[in-house]
Amino acid sequence: MRAVVQRVSHASVEVDGEIVGEIQAGLLVYLGVGHDDDETDIQYIADKIATLRIFRDDNDKMNLSILDAGGGVLVVSAFALQADARKGRRPSFDAAADPEPANELYEHTCSALRAKGLTVATGVFRAHMHVSSTNDRPSTILLDSKRTF
Numbered sequence: 001m002r003a004v005v006q007r008v009s010h011a012s013v014e015v016d017g018e019i020v021g022e023i024q025a026g027l028l029v030y031l032g033v034g035h036d037d038d039e040t041d042i043q044y045i046a047d048k049i050a051t052l053r054i055f056r057d058d059n060d061k062m063n064l065s066i067l068d069a070g071g072g073v074l075v076v077s078a079f080a081l082q083a084d085a086r087k088g089r090r091p092s093f094d095a096a097a098d099p100e101p102a103n104e105l106y107e108h109t110c111s112a113l114r115a116k117g118l119t120v121a122t123g124v125f126r127a128h129m130h131v132s133s134t135n136d137r138p139s140t141i142l143l144d145s146k147r148t149f
Contacts, residue, residue, distance in 0.1 A: 001041040001105070001145040002081040004030040007054050011074045011133035013123040020129075021121035026071030028133050031109060032081025033102040034095050034146075041145035042105060046112035049073065054139045062139070066118060073113055076123040076131055077106050099126060 005027055012022040029049060034041075054062050055069035066073060079102065083091035097105065103125045113120045123129045142149060 001034060001037045001045050001109070002032040003045055003049065003143040004078070004081065005049060005052060005054075005141045005143060006133065007136045007139040008074075008133045009136045011131070013074065013076055013121075014130040014132070015124045015127045021074050021076075021123055023072030023074045023119070023121050025069075025136065026119075027066050027073045028131070029073060029075045030078035030081060031075055031106060032078050033097040033105045034082050035097045035101075037097060037105055037145065039108070042109050042112050044145040045143060046109055046116065048143050049113060050116045050118060052141060052143075054141060056137075067116065072119040072121060074121045074123075075106075075110050075113070076129065077102070077125050 008028045009025050011028040012019050014020065027049065050067055051065045053065050055064035055066065057063040079093065079096045082096035083093055084095060085091040096102070106125060110120050110122055
């Protein structure tokens, strides 16, 4: 499972002209599920997202997690995070999970974040989404439950 985590002052996702998920200050998370992901990957990613210390404390140091700082988490399914573009010019999506198991693991990841006490908004799985965000001092972190980077 891979995630791109961005600290934002606002983020929203729109489907068919309607906002379906929105947060103010917090984290925008793009989540890509791999075909070999399971509950272990969910727990790793959910724990990392919840405890990643990328919010600034009173000394202007990145020392607080979303649990400490407060705010919401907007989780958007992004199968393209599993793309492999090392060969040629067209990415391969062979590592991405099939839609049904991917949706199940995506939903379980959102539930795992909620179970940690976080407010979680979502996009619509497999929909054509328009995501808008305002990064807060651009802080973008890449996570991979297989620890390949």
